[in-house]
Amino acid sequence: MERIHQQHYFLDSVQSNRISTMSSSLMQGPEFQHILRILNTNVEGKRNVVFALTKINGLGRRFTDLICKKAEIDVNKRAGELTADEIEKVVAVIQNPRQFKIPLWFLNRQKDYKTGKYSQIFAQSIAAKLRDDIERMKKIRAHRGLRHWWGIRVRGQHTCSTGRRKH
Numbered sequence: 001m002e003r004i005h006q007q008h009y010f011l012d013s014v015q016s017n018r019i020s021t022m023s024s025s026l027m028q029g030p031e032f033q034h035i036l037r038i039l040n041t042n043v044e045g046k047r048n049v050v051f052a053l054t055k056i057n058g059l060g061r062r063f064t065d066l067i068c069k070k071a072e073i074d075v076n077k078r079a080g081e082l083t084a085d086e087i088e089k090v091v092a093v094i095q096n097p098r099q100f101k102i103p104l105w106f107l108n109r110q111k112d113y114k115t116g117k118y119s120q121i122f123a124q125s126i127a128a129k130l131r132d133d134i135e136r137m138k139k140i141r142a143h144r145g146l147r148h149w150w151g152i153r154v155r156g157q158h159t160c161s162t163g164r165r166k167h
Helices: 001-026 048-055 062-068 084-095 125-140 144-150
Strands: 035-038 041-044
Touching: 035 084, 041 048, 048 062, 062 084, 125 144
Parallel strands: none
Antiparallel strands: 035 041
């Protein structure tokens, strides 16, 4: 009888150890942040840094991977484990990619029609730039602008049988 009780006690202690080690692998202590605020965007702390940064509009996986390499951050690290200095480095690389020798072809706003500069646009500035571009196309009565104006497909899709409902 006593032997059975000892076996149950042993199994209970093993299971409790297993549960505690599993939960501690995700949370690395009191400085772990579950939600980060980077460039006016909520970033999940539990996700890998490269994938967590893709929640910021305008940043894809390849660009965030390059950001982490330029900021000298381990790409296998969780986003919640980043220190304040590392977050500042990431923001600096995102805001000034040319200072960190990121090539021109990697940027998402090439040869802006007003300034002629190459830049990386992100967060809320993407919507503003897109709206400005569409308004400019409508103003100069370009084909794409007219199709936006009429509310029909712009990128060459068929319109005979689909796309009959406007938004």
